Amino acid sequence: MADQDNNPSKHPPDRAETPFLDDEGAEQAAERFRMAVQYLNLHKAPPVPLNYALGYFYSADPDSRLRKQMDAAFGDRKPWQHEEASGLFLRFLAPRTDKASEKIEQELLTVVVDILHSVVDVADNASKRSSKLNRYVDHLAACQDASKVKKITSEVLREVREISSESQTLANSMQTSVKEVERLKDELAHARREASSDALTGLSNRRIFDTTLGKLIAHGKPFSLIMMDIDHFKHINDEHGHVVGDRVLRQLARVVSGKVRSHDCVARYGGEEFAILLPDTPHLPAMKAAESMRAAIEQLNMKRSDNGSHLGKVTASFGVSEHHPQDDAETLVARADEAFYRAKHNRRNRVELAK
Numbered sequence: 001m002a003d004q005d006n007n008p009s010k011h012p013p014d015r016a017e018t019p020f021l022d023d024e025g026a027e028q029a030a031e032r033f034r035m036a037v038q039y040l041n042l043h044k045a046p047p048v049p050l051n052y053a054l055g056y057f058y059s060a061d062p063d064s065r066l067r068k069q070m071d072a073a074f075g076d077r078k079p080w081q082h083e084e085a086s087g088l089f090l091r092f093l094a095p096r097t098d099k100a101s102e103k104i105e106q107e108l109l110t111v112v113v114d115i116l117h118s119v120v121d122v123a124d125n126a127s128k129r130s131s132k133l134n135r136y137v138d139h140l141a142a143c144q145d146a147s148k149v150k151k152i153t154s155e156v157l158r159e160v161r162e163i164s165s166e167s168q169t170l171a172n173s174m175q176t177s178v179k180e181v182e183r184l185k186d187e188l189a190h191a192r193r194e195a196s197s198d199a200l201t202g203l204s205n206r207r208i209f210d211t212t213l214g215k216l217i218a219h220g221k222p223f224s225l226i227m228m229d230i231d232h233f234k235h236i237n238d239e240h241g242h243v244v245g246d247r248v249l250r251q252l253a254r255v256v257s258g259k260v261r262s263h264d265c266v267a268r269y270g271g272e273e274f275a276i277l278l279p280d281t282p283h284l285p286a287m288k289a290a291e292s293m294r295a296a297i298e299q300l301n302m303k304r305s306d307n308g309s310h311l312g313k314v315t316a317s318f319g320v321s322e323h324h325p326q327d328d329a330e331t332l333v334a335r336a337d338e339a340f341y342r343a344k345h346n347r348r349n350r351v352e353l354a355k
Contacts, residue, residue: 035059201253209267224286321354
């Protein structure tokens with residue numbers, strides 16, 4: 001096997017598309033639960049899971065697009081429409097359709113709803129007990145009989161003990177539920193990583209690349225695409241075996257990932273081919289980035305760990321294309337492909353710009 005193989009940088013899931021993954025403390029979450037209940041009561045929204053979720057995330061971010069859309073749909077005390085609410089939920093809170101993620105999200109939502117119900121129930125009981133305690137206070141103020149005063153005092157103490165017990169029960173229940181939420185959030189993050197990552201390299205997979213490319217095109221701002229292909233990779237597999245070839249892929253994935261920004265997208269496009277999307281980047285900085293990747297790969301000194309033999313120089317060829325207004329995904333990729341094929345015909349281990 002080849003040396004110099006560390007785990008490649010893995011792209012975290014897109015948290016903008018996965019609001020359930022947001023980290024927050026129990027106190028902050030409880031406050032949002034309370035505000036969500038108030039919001040739903042204000043709009044007379046039925047207590048179903050998707051409504052609770054909308055209310056929660058409505059309260060979470062005053063400047064979110066979800067909140068603005070909900071204000072437009074339900075502002076000025078407009079009647080709550082289930083179809084409208086369902087559309088908003090699917091658009092903003094559940095944009096992914098992976099089966100594993102859907103199942104975990106539903107479990108997570110169920111736990112959240114259970115917590116909400118607990119908060120609502122305790123709040124309702126507290127309100128009733130507060131009314132009862134106020135009545136006891138009124139009775140004590142008007143009471144002149146010592147025996148009745150003692151009886152009322154005993155009732156007050158009993159109510160206080162029950163309130164304390166209920167508070168402790170709620171605290172224990174909330175602690176258990178928070179642990180369950182954390183477990184489900186970890187499972188959801190793992191499921192999304194599995195759904196969005198290439199199993200061999202840990203880079204984004206082809207589907208994530210296609211999705212990201214579509215978003216960049218729709219966004220309308222300039223960006224660039226780098227297509228990279230490992231030179232003579234078939235020779236590496238034939239001479240050293242596929243296990244070593246896989247290690248070479250992982251090593252190069254690590255090198256390329258170390259040369260990009262956090263918001264760039266590095267994907268395994270297929271076989272020994274990689275694709276790198278650089279948002280807000282014209283072709284000249286993209287060419288410079290590709291050259292940096294090329295030089296770093298060329299400097300690798302890889303050898304097999306089982307017998308110490310060197311693999312020889314490992315190099316890669318690059319094609320760079322900048323997105324133009326007339327481009328769609330197919331034409332942009334085709335121009336980058338043409339550029340790196342030109343790099344291969346020009347003796348490989350070089351960067352070429354698309355015509």
